[in-house]
Amino acid sequence: MNVPAAVPTVAPAGPAMLGGPDREHLDPPAATAALDSLASPAAEHPEWIWRSGELVPWEQARIHVNAVGHASTAAIFEGIKAYRADDGERLLLFRLDEHLRRLFDSARICRLALPYDFAQLKAAVLDLLRVNRYIEDAYVRPWAFPSGLIREQMVPAGSACEVVVDSWPFRARLDTGGGCRAGVSSWQRVSDASMPPRVKAFSNYHNGRLAMMEARENGHDWPILLNERHKVSEGPGACIALVRNGTVITPSLTSGVLESITRDTAITLLGELGETVVEREVDRSELYLADELFFMGTAWEILPITVVDGLTVGAGTPGPVTRRLTAEYTRLVRGSSDRHQGWLTEVPR
Ligand SMILES: Cc1ncc(COP(=O)(O)O)c(C=O)c1O
Numbered sequence: 001m002n003v004p005a006a007v008p009t010v011a012p013a014g015p016a017m018l019g020g021p022d023r024e025h026l027d028p029p030a031a032t033a034a035l036d037s038l039a040s041p042a043a044e045h046p047e048w049i050w051r052s053g054e055l056v057p058w059e060q061a062r063i064h065v066n067a068v069g070h071a072s073t074a075a076i077f078e079g080i081k082a083y084r085a086d087d088g089e090r091l092l093l094f095r096l097d098e099h100l101r102r103l104f105d106s107a108r109i110c111r112l113a114l115p116y117d118f119a120q121l122k123a124a125v126l127d128l129l130r131v132n133r134y135i136e137d138a139y140v141r142p143w144a145f146p147s148g149l150i151r152e153q154m155v156p157a158g159s160a161c162e163v164v165v166d167s168w169p170f171r172a173r174l175d176t177g178g179g180c181r182a183g184v185s186s187w188q189r190v191s192d193a194s195m196p197p198r199v200k201a202f203s204n205y206h207n208g209r210l211a212m213m214e215a216r217e218n219g220h221d222w223p224i225l226l227n228e229r230h231k232v233s234e235g236p237g238a239c240i241a242l243v244r245n246g247t248v249i250t251p252s253l254t255s256g257v258l259e260s261i262t263r264d265t266a267i268t269l270l271g272e273l274g275e276t277v278v279e280r281e282v283d284r285s286e287l288y289l290a291d292e293l294f295f296m297g298t299a300w301e302i303l304p305i306t307v308v309d310g311l312t313v314g315a316g317t318p319g320p321v322t323r324r325l326t327a328e329y330t331r332l333v334r335g336s337s338d339r340h341q342g343w344l345t346e347v348p349r
Pocket of ligand 1: 079258263
């Protein structure tokens with residue numbers, strides 16, 4: 001067999017098919033750029049990654065190209081945050097147990113048999129953060145995908161799975177304040193009858209990505225998706241709540257949303273702050289009459305929405321309920337609250 005002396009380099013095709021997009025317009029607004037670090041891996045990678053039961057150097061965590069395509073359609077994941085405590089000493093994972101439980105819930109719905117139990121995955125997350133020696137906030141992503149050379153179009157139920165945990169530094173926006181502009185998307189949220197949004201599956205993010213690109217094209221920072229009943233569901237990476245006439249209202253868990261851990265945290269904290277919180281179906285037009293509006297999610301944290309579809313929300317700055325919630329949430333995740341200590345897991349050194 002003839003082997004060429006040198007393999008010619010083929011440059012990746014440019015964006016010609018898109019008709020040469022105006023880069024400046026596609027770039028994220030400064031207010032939300034930090035959140036986009038989720039989408040693009042940091043240029044500097046961590047030293048270690050957890051894969052199939054062991055810590056491996058980042059460069060060696062490889063996969064054959066043939067194993068990627070079909071397997072990725074069935075992949076599931078979790079997104080967890082570890083915050084540097086206010087004391088500067090501890091690195092604290094926020095609600096690790098709940099995130100891992102949701103990973104197992106996603107696996108059950110997608111009929112993937114995870115080859116590790118809860119305790120093993122918990123140890124894996126802690127081990128990875130320990131060896132990567134983060135001195136700042138970090139994002140941790142355990143994910144599972146059917147492994148091997150799957151040749152069927154549909155990944156069979158119960159296929160062997162591989163589990164990986166990776167992590168990268170994350171710049172919290174909690175400390176920066178500010179709000180974002182949101183717009184209602186023309187894309188509909190996937191429904192429980194087609195691709196359950198309750199499952200944290202990578203495939204679901206195709207829906208969010210379409211909505212996000214449209215939002216950016218229309219000058220918004222983030223989209224708000226309506227569900228198949230034309231009621232408010234969530235953003236592509238966060239749940240949503242509004243405040244109107246002193247009541248906090250958030251779409252119910254049957255509105256086409258992920259069972260968000262931050263949403264649950266916010267409901268708890270708001271109750272403790274003396275706010276009334278109602279979970280129910282939310283009409284699109286209620287967004288336009290809200291005194292306050294905010295997204296909530298692990299990555300997005302508590303993100304105030306100050307403009308919705310071009311209408312200023314309240315005074316155009318984060319409102320009092322949102323600010324009080326953010327302050328409480330910040331104290332909690334940074335280990336300065338004496339409440340809910342059980343939601344924090346310290347990373348061993
Ligand atoms: C689609 C979607 N909704 C909501 C959330 C918020 O969930 P959590 O608060 O558990 O991070 C996320 C976060 O990953 C998400 O991707």
